[in-house]
Amino acid sequence: MEASGRQIVELIPRLRRYARALTGNVDQAEDLVQDCVERAWGRLHLWQRGSNMQAWLFTIMHNLHVNSRRRASNRPDVVTMPDWEIGGGVQPIQEHVVEFHSVIAALYRLPLEQREVLLLVGLEGFAYREVAEVLGLPIGTVMSRLARGRERLREMTEGPAESEMKRSS
Amino acid sequence: MSEPIDGKLLADLHAYVDNQLDPAQRSAIEERLAADPTLARMAAAYAKQNAALHAVFDPVLGAPVPSALKRPPAPRWPRRLQQAAAAALLLAIGAAGGWWSGQYAQNATSARGVAERAAVAYTTFAPEVRHPVEVAAAQQDHLIAWLSKRLGTPVKAPVLTSVGFNLVGGRLLPDTATPAAQFMYEDKQGRRLTLYVRIDGQRAEKTAFRWTTLSRVEVCYWIDGPVAYAVAGELSREEMQPVARMIYQQVDG
Numbered sequence A: 001m002e003a004s005g006r007q008i009v010e011l012i013p014r015l016r017r018y019a020r021a022l023t024g025n026v027d028q029a030e031d032l033v034q035d036c037v038e039r040a041w042g043r044l045h046l047w048q049r050g051s052n053m054q055a056w057l058f059t060i061m062h063n064l065h066v067n068s069r070r071r072a073s074n075r076p077d078v079v080t081m082p083d084w085e086i087g088g089g090v091q092p093i094q095e096h097v098v099e100f101h102s103v104i105a106a107l108y109r110l111p112l113e114q115r116e117v118l119l120l121v122g123l124e125g126f127a128y129r130e131v132a133e134v135l136g137l138p139i140g141t142v143m144s145r146l147a148r149g150r151e152r153l154r155e156m157t158e159g160p161a162e163s164e165m166k167r168s169s
Numbered sequence B: 001m002s003e004p005i006d007g008k009l010l011a012d013l014h015a016y017v018d019n020q021l022d023p024a025q026r027s028a029i030e031e032r033l034a035a036d037p038t039l040a041r042m043a044a045a046y047a048k049q050n051a052a053l054h055a056v057f058d059p060v061l062g063a064p065v066p067s068a069l070k071r072p073p074a075p076r077w078p079r080r081l082q083q084a085a086a087a088a089l090l091l092a093i094g095a096a097g098g099w100w101s102g103q104y105a106q107n108a109t110s111a112r113g114v115a116e117r118a119a120v121a122y123t124t125f126a127p128e129v130r131h132p133v134e135v136a137a138a139q140q141d142h143l144i145a146w147l148s149k150r151l152g153t154p155v156k157a158p159v160l161t162s163v164g165f166n167l168v169g170g171r172l173l174p175d176t177a178t179p180a181a182q183f184m185y186e187d188k189q190g191r192r193l194t195l196y197v198r199i200d201g202q203r204a205e206k207t208a209f210r211w212t213t214l215s216r217v218e219v220c221y222w223i224d225g226p227v228a229y230a231v232a233g234e235l236s237r238e239e240m241q242p243v244a245r246m247i248y249q250q251v252d253g
Helices: A003-023 A026-042 A053-071 A093-108 A112-122 A128-135 A139-166 B007-017 B024-034 B037-062 B080-097 B103-109 B111-125 B137-151 B239-252
Strands: B164-171 B180-186 B191-200 B210-214 B217-222 B227-233
Touching: A003 A026, A003 A053, A003 A112, A003 B037, A026 A053, A026 B191, A053 A112, A053 A128, A053 B037, A053 B180, A112 A139, A112 B037, A128 A139, A128 B037, A139 B007, A139 B037, A139 B080, B024 B037, B024 B227, B080 B111, B103 B180, B111 B164, B111 B180, B111 B191, B111 B210, B111 B217, B111 B227, B137 B164, B137 B180, B217 B239, B227 B239
Parallel strands: none
Antiparallel strands: B164 B180, B180 B191, B191 B227, B210 B217, B217 B227
């Protein structure tokens, strides 16, 4: 297999993590990953050697997700809370569970445009200019969505966090 | 809330949380954080958000990747490759069966000739994403009436749902004396097979199922009086057998 093909394979786990976080729904995420990877294989000849494969793949996924949301816009969203043991993985340490849970619950109350920036930056570790490239936005828009998203998330989660501090332990 | 934070400072605050600052910028923002509890609370909250995302979603990274995703999907070749495959098959048949020699004329009307035609037609049209058929299954009545008229005898599209294949549609193809018909079927995984039907006039014999493999295409063919049938697909013989039997039962008599 060519180096570019190997790069796709190596990035599939990342695409799956992002899809799961973005949709909050296991089935939807798997469909999205499958469509994205299939399309990437089919269009590999269009990928420019030496350019950023990671950004290219996430761009494909972003476009597919936007299109599927548009098609489904007259149907209600099905968001299922992610399992704590997704993929049989690590269980968060007990005292953090409540905090994490409130962050994730709030995440799905954010508008999609803020959620995707938050995830690309905070979960996938993209540089801000890469996020701008993936989403096809000016970097200023990326920064303002990030700032608004994080601040809203903080407002939604700090209530319980503060009351927890008053609680005797 | 304290006084509003200017855009530059806010951008630096986020970049600090996301580890996107160089060391000099980093120590500058750390000084601001030490002096401003509001900023420090924001930075701590944002860092906690990132930590929560990783704690919840990182386990997905460890899930096994389905092997189907790890390689290019097989049947959907780019058009150029698809044409090359059909041409290569024609050449292979030519070399083996004397495509360019006088044998061709004899071969063409034989049962074996039908198998070769069917394999070439399969290789040409089965990988088509947008135009696998001329007339889709949705207009099945029209398809059957049209093909029956052009072949000069009633034809039918067998129903293969019980063996997992649904009709995609069909097309008319050129052949030696009369045109031939190709019906295309697809299963749930998108695997396709075709039924090739040709009328060979005054013949009366019947043959049993015969099998041949041309390139990677498995073909099961038989003659039933004036009609020659060939089922072609990139499936194993074991997978094709029930399909061929089902077709035989439906077209017989």
